[in-house]
Amino acid sequence: NAGVTQTPKFRVLKTGQSMTLLCAQDMNHEYMYWYRQDPGMGLRLIHYSVGEGTTAKGEVPDGYNVSRLKKQNFLLGLESAAPSQTSVYFCASSYGLDTQYFGPGTRLTVL
Amino acid sequence: RKEVEQDPGPFNVPEGATVAFNCTYSNSASQSFFWYRQDCRKEPKLLMSVYSSGNEDGRFTAQLNRASQYISLLIRDSKLSDSATYLCVVNLADSGYALNFGKGTSLLVTP
Numbered sequence: 001n002a003g004v005t006q007t008p009k010f011r012v013l014k015t016g017q018s019m020t021l022l023c024a025q026d027m028n029h030e031y032m033y034w035y036r037q038d039p040g041m042g043l044r045l046i047h048y049s050v051g052e053g054t055t056a057k058g059e060v061p062d063g064y065n066v067s068r069l070k071k072q073n074f075l076l077g078l079e080s081a082a083p084s085q086t087s088v089y090f091c092a093s094s095y096g097l098d099t100q101y102f103g104p105g106t107r108l109t110v111l
Numbered sequence: 112r113k114e115v116e117q118d119p120g121p122f123n124v125p126e127g128a129t130v131a132f133n134c135t136y137s138n139s140a141s142q143s144f145f146w147y148r149q150d151c152r153k154e155p156k157l158l159m160s161v162y163s164s165g166n167e168d169g170r171f172t173a174q175l176n177r178a179s180q181y182i183s184l185l186i187r188d189s190k191l192s193d194s195a196t197y198l199c200v201v202n203l204a205d206s207g208y209a210l211n212f213g214k215g216t217s218l219l220v221t222p
Binding site for chain 1: 142143153154156157198202209210212213214215
């Protein structure tokens with residue numbers, strides 16, 4: 001099993017550009033999450049999903065959109081990137097209220 | 112106010128030492144508690160869940176005090192490989208299975 005994978009691993013964007021981060025899991029987990037991690041801020045929840053076709057806002061959802069069209073995939077979109085969105089993005093999945101398995105992260109820089 | 116508070120450290124200890132980390136949480140309705148470990152530039156990984164009765168996993172002991180809303184992690188006989196950031200994590204009671212992460216406590220074990 002690959003576990004949780006994220007694509008891409010690194011990306012540099014210019015202000016105003018758009019992009020989509022892809023998260024995939026092969027553990028048949030119902031729940032998937034997107035977090036961002038910034039120095040001194042810890043991990044903050046952006047959006048999450050409790051099943052295929054469902055999404056919900058987390059702590060810091062502004063400027064992001066998500067979609068969960070397939071159970072194994074959770075997409076995070078930035079429609080118009082801003083320098084404040086420079087961060088490390090982690091995707092995670094879980095079967096329920098137990099261990100969350102994280103992907104390796106995507107390091108995004110917005111110039 | 113951050114829901115999960117931790118002393119950021121860093122804690123610098125010699126090999127073989129015992130070190131304790133503390134964490135407080137603000138939402139009394141939180142139901143699940145965890146310690147995660149994060150190595151530099153890597154994804155967080157579950158170290159152990161924390162139960163009301165306290166639990167132990169080898170050199171690691173976790174305690175929960177619901178009345179004081181306090182969680183602790185004790186590491187005995189520290190190894191060089193224990194050097195990492197330790198994240199205190201509680202569930203967001205009003206967000207299903209989503210988790211709220213503390214900013215982490217940095218541990219450096221020296222020879």
